[in-house]
Amino acid sequence: MNGEARQAVDMFLEYMRGEKWASCHTVANYGRDLARLQKFCSDSRLSEWRFLQNADIRLYVADRHKSGIAAKSIRRELAAIRSFFGFLLKKQLVEQNPALAVRAPKVGKKLPKTLDVDQVAGMLNAGTDSVLEIRDLAMFELFYSSGLRLSELAMLDVADLSLSDGYLRIRHGKGGKQRQVPVGSKAIKAIQLWLACRPECASPALFVSARGARLGQRGIQQRLDRWCRKNGLSERIHPHMLRHSFASHLLESSQDIRAVQELLGHADVSTTQIYTHLDFQHLSDVYDKAHPRARRSKRE
Template identity: 80%
Template sequence: MSNEAQKAVNLFLDYMRGEKWASSHTVANYSRDLARLQKFCAERDLKCWRLIRNTDVRQFVAFRHKSGIGANSIRRELAAIRSFFRFLLKKQLVDQNPAQGVQAPKVSKKLPKTLDVDQVAGMLNVKPDSVLEIRDLAMFELFYSSGLRLSELVMLENVDLSLSEGFLRVRYGKGGKQRQVPVGSKAIKAIQQWLACRPECESPALFVSARGVRLGQRSVQLRLEKWCRKNGLAEHIHPHMLRHSFASHLLESSQDIRAVQELLGHADVSTTQIYTHLDFQHLANVYDKAHPRAKRSKAEQ
């Protein structure tokens, strides 16, 4: 495609960073998604964005699907393309949004994996034996206590904490949205123990390495894997599983989906509703085990 087409992409990415406060991860994804669309269009001699029509976007989706790309990935790419063309419309660089109305292949919804309360207790009721493990336990307690995303946890700074009042401020939530979330007593205690031995450094980050550098997302994932291996936890546990467990356990006890939506920072309650399916699954399991007419014989199974 032309240099002008690339300039439009760069302008959009700058807009996402500067005005929409999109994370570097989101911007990188958008950049890759639009690069794929550019390559597809260039191969069809579509040199500028004004030439793209609804049929072209549909063909792009079909091409990606035939290439074996999963429905979730295509859905994300379409969302990026729609956002891009909405931006171009506002800037009067195109006269239509060709991605409007284009549907991605249907996604089979998978329920997120969660831990039960006993599994969480087994994971967190462990005495740390080093400064780094004190830090790690504080991170893991906070994931489960406050339902944080991995990206939100690594962006936390000391000034975001109000432990005396029992809450923290999430300043870098999804889509740049801020929220306040409560912090449980176990997490408060773990964080206080970490702050007492946190290395002195210039970084404002709450969680830093032994060298005083803000921890990255991959570092947190690796520390969790190491923690699980050391403590004999058979199941593969990732940070988001603790967020899922937070939401599932809270909804199971409170039945207040709106409150759980607020705490998770979901823009739409439909995103939170997946945890109602988890809750029903739990009830169904209880029913199968407890109801005298629900139990099936081994022959029936």
């Protein structure tokens, strides 16, 4: 493609950074996606963006799909292309957005892994042997108690807690959204034990390292891995399994999907609905094991 076409991509990425406040991760992904589209255009002898038609985008998507690229990745690439051409339309550099009517391959819903109630109890009822383990148990109790994302837990400050009222404030939710969530009695007790021995430090963070610095997401994951190994848990547990377990157990007991949506901080209830599928799968497993006309013989 010609120099003006490449310059248009640079202008778009700068627009995403400066005016849309897109994260560095998002901007980098968009840059890679558009670089692939530029190569496709060069191979197809398309020198300017205005020459791209709907059929060209369809062919590009089909090529990506044939190359074995996951449907989820193709959907993201297509979203980047649509945004880019939307930008070009505003700048009057093109006359149409050729990606608008192009459909991406369907993404199959992958059910999240969860722990059952007994597994969670076994994990959280293990004793602590050090100040750092007191901190770790408070983190894990809070994960399961309030259904937090890993990033939300890492960004919590002491000032975000209102233990006397039994809730905490999440200021750094997905998409910059804030919300309040309740904190269960066992999590409150675990946090109080941690606060009683939390080292004095300048950091406002709720969970800090032995040196007084905020504990990051990677550090939390490592501590969870260590906790599981120490307590003989054979299955590898990642932080979001506790969030998924919170959602599944709450939905199974309450059947109130809107309330679970609010607690999880989902913008769209369709995101929360995956846990209804998870609940049905559990019921189906129980049925297959328990119903006398459902069980299959070993020979089958």
